[in-house]
Amino acid sequence: MGFGVLGVKLLAYCSCSNTFQEDKRISDRPMVPSLERVDIRQGLCYYPRRGAVPEVVAPFLIQRGADKVAFVIGLRCRECAREYPVEPLNVCDFCFGPLEISYDYKAIARVISRQRIADGPLTIWRYQDLLPVDAENAVDIQAGFTPLIKAKNLGKVLGLDNLYLKNDSVNPSFSFKDRVVSVAATKALEFGFDTLSCASTGNLACAVAAHAARAGMRSVVFIPSDLEAGKVIGAAIYGPTIVAVKGSYDEVNRLCSEIADNYHWAFVNINMRPFYAEGSKTLGLEVAEQLGWRFPEHAVVPVASGALLTKIWKGFDEMVEVGLMEGPVPTRMYAAQARGCSPVVDAFNAGEDMVKPVRPNSIAKSLAIGNPADGIYAIRTMSRSGGAAYAVPEDEVVEGMKLLAETEGIFTETAGGVVVSALKGLVERGAIGRDELTVAFITGNGLKTQEVVEDVVHPLTIRPTMEEFEEALHGLSAAGR
Numbered sequence: 046m047g048f049g050v051l052g053v054k055l056l057a058y059c060s061c062s063n064t065f066q067e068d069k070r071i072s073d074r075p076m077v078p079s080l081e082r083v084d085i086r087q088g089l090c091y092y093p094r095r096g097a098v099p100e101v102v103a104p105f106l107i108q109r110g111a112d113k114v115a116f117v118i119g120l121r122c123r124e125c126a127r128e129y130p131v132e133p134l135n136v137c138d139f140c141f142g143p144l145e146i147s148y149d150y151k152a153i154a155r156v157i158s159r160q161r162i163a164d165g166p167l168t169i170w171r172y173q174d175l176l177p178v179d180a181e182n183a184v185d186i187q188a189g190f191t192p193l194i195k196a197k198n199l200g201k202v203l204g205l206d207n208l209y210l211k212n213d214s215v216n217p218s219f220s221f222k223d224r225v226v227s228v229a230a231t232k233a234l235e236f237g238f239d240t241l242s243c244a245s246t247g248n249l250a251c252a253v254a255a256h257a258a259r260a261g262m263r264s265v266v267f268i269p270s271d272l273e274a275g276k277v278i279g280a281a282i283y284g285p286t287i288v289a290v291k292g293s294y295d296e297v298n299r300l301c302s303e304i305a306d307n308y309h310w311a312f313v314n315i316n317m318r319p320f321y322a323e324g325s326k327t328l329g330l331e332v333a334e335q336l337g338w339r340f341p342e343h344a345v346v347p348v349a350s351g352a353l354l355t356k357i358w359k360g361f362d363e364m365v366e367v368g369l370m371e372g373p374v375p376t377r378m379y380a381a382q383a384r385g386c387s388p389v390v391d392a393f394n395a396g397e398d399m400v401k402p403v404r405p406n407s408i409a410k411s412l413a414i415g416n417p418a419d420g421i422y423a424i425r426t427m428s429r430s431g432g433a434a435y436a437v438p439e440d441e442v443v444e445g446m447k448l449l450a451e452t453e454g455i456f457t458e459t460a461g462g463v464v465v466s467a468l469k470g471l472v473e474r475g476a477i478g479r480d481e482l483t484v485a486f487i488t489g490n491g492l493k494t495q496e497v498v499e500d501v502v503h504p505l506t507i508r509p510t511m512e513e514f515e516e517a518l519h520g521l522s523a524a525g526r
């Protein structure tokens with residue numbers, strides 16, 4: 046037993062998981078002793094686990110909290126706002142709501158500035174003040190600060206004069222997942238884990254294996270057994286143990302939750318999820334910075350679990366909160382899914398705030414989550430921001446990939462095809478106006494899903510003579526190509 050300073054606040058928590066902070070009552074139940082009034086060694090918790098009549102149930106365990114991470118207050122339940130210490134936890138004991146990081150924004154506002162960010166590294170770590178880990182010991186393979194390009198050609202085809210593409214497909218392991226894993230791996234080391242793990246639709250497995258290699262950790266990644274070769278090889282090269290599960294992602298995830306209860310491993314998207322999800326904020330922060338400290342009017346984002354969409358908006362919101370930007374955030378958030386797995390889009394369009402799980406059957410395997418953990422938060426974010434949701438017909442996924450490659454020279458995977466075709470659909474529907482500042486998030490690389498575009502390959506195969514070359518060339522012109 047001992048006590049520690051968590052950010053600037055004293056925090057104590059009981060072995061029954063109730064949390065107390067300074068003299069302030071966190072729970073809404075009565076009879077809370079203040080730290081001053083409680084003998085820390087003999088301290089008694091007045092809260093029973095899960096809502097019975099208040100009684101003395103357990104002695105306090107008071108531990109050291111967030112240590113060096115100055116701006117983190119703790120974890121907070123997104124539903125009931127109960128607070129928890131900084132630990133590898135992801136679910137509220139009381140209401141089963143997801144936990145997320147709570148920050149001392151006033152303290153952040155005192156140190157953060159556009160200049161401080163500009164002076165930082167050209168990676169996600171330039172936003173370290175808004176991340177829940179100690180950046181000095183970052184597991185860093187240089188994720189982030191990817192290109193934001195003005196898409197004149199694609200814009201012309203779609204009827205948009207102010208379209209930008211955030212090309213996150215060129216991260217070190219070739220998807221935006223490097224952002225989330227860099228944060229989660231750093232925290233996993235802080236917590237003393239030696240094994241990094243995940244339930245993945247493909248890209249996450251690559252990012253986990255890559256960061257574990259860099260950190261000198263063991264990695265065990267779980268994937269559905271029917272993933273594209275590029276994803277499996279793209280993970281295997283870093284030397285993880287790959288567990289290929291005969292089942293859907295949702296079944297993989299269920300299995301991993303069970304394993305996480307029994308093995309002391311850092312599952313980046315399960316017990317490390319509050320820390321992991323914060324990495325996605327950097328996509329929002331980065332886009333606003335790259336736009337010259339402006340928010341886009343529209344953001345089109347691929348959705349699987351819904352964390353990415355939710356956190357991009359959280360990033361925008363925090364920029365206002367800490368004084369980097371003027372509020373309110375004007376950005377409308379749009380979810381893009383493929384029709385073969387569109388539970389978030391379907392719920393939003395039906396006006397429901399709960400997501401009905403589906404069994405995925407989609408070419409966009411990276412987005413094939415039938416029971417999305419952050420689905421309801423993605424829906425809330427769309428509603429709050431005045432956005433919308435769009436499900437792309439399956440045959441338009443590849444069309445979107447080809448359109449992007451042919452107009453802008455970017456080879457994206459199926460998730461990017463979903464985004465481009467959803468953008469097209471949203472423009473046709475009149476949701477996005479010609480002059481409005483729009484960013485489409487391209488989050489994964491086409492080299493990982495090559496099999497879906499094999500039909501683009503038709504080389505002129507010739508012997509090495511001028512004659513054969515010219516004959517082939519004439520054949521091309523005759524065919525009008």
Ligand SMILES: Cc1ncc(COP(=O)(O)O)c(C=O)c1O
Binds near residue numbers: 220249350353489
């Ligand atoms: C390339 C790509 N884009 C987007 C997503 C969606 O992310 P989220 O699960 O946070 O909604 C994923 C998820 O795996 C992905 O692999």
Ligand SMILES: [Zn+2]
Binds near residue numbers: 122127137
């Ligand atoms: Zn709760």
